[in-house]
Amino acid sequence: MPRSIQTVSLPVVVQGTERSLQVFRYGEAGARPKIYIQGALHAGEMPGPLVIHHLTRLLDEMDAAGRIRGEIVLVPFANPIGFAQDLSGTHYGRFDQASRENYNRGFPWIGAEVAALIGDRLTTDATANVPLVRAAAHKVLEHIPARTEFDHLRLALMRMAIDADYCFDLHCAGEAPLYIYCDDDPGEERIAEFAAQLGSEATFIHAYMEDGRPFSSAVGQLWLQVARALDDSGKPVRQPGLSGTVELRGSRDVDDAVSAADALNLLRYMMRRGIVTGDPGPLPEAKSAPMPITACDHGYAPCTGIIVYSVPVGARLRQGQEVCCIVDPGIADFEAARFPVLAGCDGVLFDRAGDRLARAGEQIFRIAAEEPLAHRIGKTALDD
Structure with missing residues (x-):
């Protein structure tokens, strides 16, 4: 019909x-x-x-x-x-x-x-x-x-x-x-x-x-x-x-x-x-x-500032590798004004924030890990 x-x-x-x-x-x-x-x-x-x-x-x-x-x-x-x-x-x-x-x-x-x-x-x-x-x-x-x-x-x-x-x-x-x-x-x-x-x-x-x-x-x-x-x-x-x-x-x-x-x-x-x-x-x-949701890791902004990503979407990361910096141009010292955000696990960067202004505590990227992550157990997969 x-x-x-x-x-x-x-x-x-x-x-x-x-x-x-x-x-x-x-x-x-x-x-x-x-x-x-x-x-x-x-x-x-x-x-x-x-x-x-x-x-x-x-x-x-x-x-x-x-x-x-x-x-x-x-x-x-x-x-x-x-x-x-x-x-x-x-x-x-x-x-x-x-x-x-x-x-x-x-x-x-x-x-x-x-x-x-x-x-x-x-x-x-x-x-x-x-x-x-x-x-x-x-x-x-x-x-x-x-x-x-x-x-x-x-x-x-x-x-x-x-x-x-x-x-x-x-x-x-x-x-x-x-x-x-x-x-x-x-x-x-x-x-x-x-x-x-x-x-x-x-x-x-x-x-x-x-x-x-x-x-x-x-x-x-x-x-x-x-x-x-x-x-x-x-x-x-x-x-x-x-x-x-x-x-x-x-x-x-x-x-x-x-x-x-x-x-x-x-x-x-x-x-x-x-x-x-x-x-x-x-x-x-x-x-x-398909992986359990605990294999999805989240990165959060440590402070408010400008997001400057160090790697593109799709990049394969190692734990501890820099994903981005949060930059506060109001701090006079160049190095002190940059706050690196590191990968919490090995995996692929599959999601980055579209807005380049980060607010403190805001989720700014996601990593698809190779296995479930112990530190994600019991945590929400939702970030409003």
Whole structure:
């Protein structure tokens, strides 16, 4: 059936204002597998919407040829609130100006409520349990109260995505290659296939994300939440597909050719998963193996000043090697004005801050290590 364009209106919270989400839908509602893809939840990050723009052209062709078998839901601009936040010509799309919350935090964590609603209807068959969890999740989300405009947005996005087999939230970093954070239950094979198809340079498996509650984890870790709440190994609850956050390089990597290639890779992944029919071709050789999130090291600014990087993105580092200097030109002595920041481990520099003004304590780079790091155990992977 031809694509439809749905307008999802958010409730009016401030008199005289109205916001909505434009949703592109392909395939028949309820068909399986279902994939949900959104862009610009951090509303200033444009690579995601451009990739979705190119993906709609490809899916229009697939639809015309009768090759869509599953359900596909695309939301190119997932955050109309943040998209409108302009202050004196500067766009602020990462944080809600009303609550000062990060737009990719605090999504409903509903596993305990879902488990309570299912009760003793859970079976010993993991496959049969999937629709039970999904139906209960929809009921729970329908009854969660919303107070603010941001609350309404969170719920609108979750209601569209919570029953998806595959859920991908498209973001970007400061300066970076393409990399991925995924939630996977069970096993790494699904992540490895997705990462290889997209050409991910660094791929991390998230730990349990209840503290931060980013969007893709609130959707993908529903299954872990329910399993923990029920605590019955004889009645398995397992994620049927895959959920993750895709960092589409840096914020300035907005390019038709690059985005078209990313869209084609997403289409080929849909072919591999049976959402769209066709031959995806051989799986590209993986650029990196999925690693626990504890293999992602973070570098922080020791003081406020100008960031001067010593090595480029993609550089292979040794522990103790200088990654950058924080320079304070207000200090008269040249050497004393430079504060080196060193690599905390061996690995590859895969993410640098895009802003060259560092604030004390701010995260300014990430390193993909070769193994899990003891000093990262128990620390958050999220840096607002």
